[in-house]
Amino acid sequence: MDIIKTFFEKYLTVVSLPKITVIDVLEILIIAFALYHIIIWVKKTRAWMLVKGIIVLCIFCIIAIVLDMSVILWIFKNTIGVGITAIIIVFQPELRKALEQLGRKNYISSIIPFDDQKDKYERFSDRTISEIVRATFEMAKTKTGALIVIERDIDLNEYERTGIILDSVISSQLLINIFEHNTPLHDGAIIIRGNRIVAATCYLPLSDNMELSKDLGTRHRAGVGISEVTDSITIIVSEETGKVSIASEGVLKRSVDGEQLKEYLTRYQKKKSADSKKIKLWKGRKKNERKADE
Structure with missing residues (x-):
């Protein structure tokens, strides 16, 4: 019995799960969301061909490391910085489009629908x-x-x-x-x-x-x-x-x-009545004003 107890204390404590907090779960969700959209963006643009090319280069690099091809490794080491810069220049339109689409999505306003003038009147x-x-x-x-x-x-x-x-x-x-x-x-x-x-x-x-x-x-x-x-x-x-x-x-x-x-x-007309039921920043203030008037 002591042997089994010693085994569990010695080996299973190493593989015990770390303490997971709410922040950790939130961080995992954010990373998963970002990775999902990056993959979708890659699939929909010319970047997919770039990813295929990078995979091929990585395979050649692994072969060069295994076979100790010093010249090829030296070329990889000295051109990687230039290659990243070239990728940014070549795919500048796709990167710009992705950032524009990210900025176009109103994540905050969809969670907290502030009451502003644009939402009140039709386009x-x-x-x-x-x-x-x-x-x-x-x-x-x-x-x-x-x-x-x-x-x-x-x-x-x-x-x-x-x-x-x-x-x-x-x-x-x-x-x-x-x-x-x-x-x-x-x-x-x-x-x-x-x-x-x-x-x-x-x-x-x-x-x-x-x-x-x-x-x-x-x-x-x-x-x-x-x-x-x-x-x-x-x-x-x-x-x-x-x-x-x-x-x-x-x-x-x-x-x-x-x-x-x-x-x-x-x-897309965005037609709304003037008394649209939205979350208003000054809602509490208006309630207090009505009480004061009474």
């Missing part, structure tokens, strides 16, 4: 939605190419400056006239902010997403490109087929009908 009216939908499908019938960018939380001033400032009220007739063939404003995109057309003939960044269909032209790539770098919604009318597409968050949804487009815009 654009029902009339604006109706006018955009009507104009879009009127242009689709005549196969008039169109590119309509609707601003959300991220300002589009950088792209607005590339076009001609209009600052006009939205109407279906005006939208159709802007994109009419052989008119001064038909080329490029228009930018809508709230209930107004702020600019026309704007230049947009083209998407370099290799998964986009090869039959899509510059107009669709520009629509997807602006949705990759901002949180805007882009409506594209194809000049070749007359089909309507929507680009948002780098994803292109093709062949949408009027009801789908209206539903999509209504979803």
Whole structure:
């Protein structure tokens, strides 16, 4: 019996579990969350090819260590710093896009929904939605190419400056006239902010997403490109087929009908009543003021 007790005291204490606190569990969850998103980012970008290349280089490095290939090991040792710098330069667009997407996600506001002015009022009216939908499908019938960018939380001033400032009220007739063939404003995109057309003939960044269909032209790539770098919604009318597409968050949804487009815009309208039931920072203060008035 003493032998068994001595065995347990001598060997099993070595493999005993460490003390795990709440902070340790929280730290594990944060690391797991970060690793999950890094893996997803790697799979969705050119970085996956980079990871494959790094794995191949690591295999060669292990072989060189096992066989004591001093020259190859010297090359690895002296080029690793340059290689990391080169990776950052080559994959700068992907890294920038990943950081932009990270900054775009409102993690804090989703946990603590502060009551601010942007949440209280709608982005654009029902009339604006109706006018955009009507104009879009009127242009689709005549196969008039169109590119309509609707601003959300991220300002589009950088792209607005590339076009001609209009600052006009939205109407279906005006939208159709802007994109009419052989008119001064038909080329490029228009930018809508709230209930107004702020600019026309704007230049947009083209998407370099290799998964986009090869039959899509510059107009669709520009629509997807602006949705990759901002949180805007882009409506594209194809000049070749007359089909309507929507680009948002780098994803292109093709062949949408009027009801789908209206539903999509209504979803992002952010329409809320003035007495929205949200957590207010000054809620306690207002209660005390009411008591004082009584």
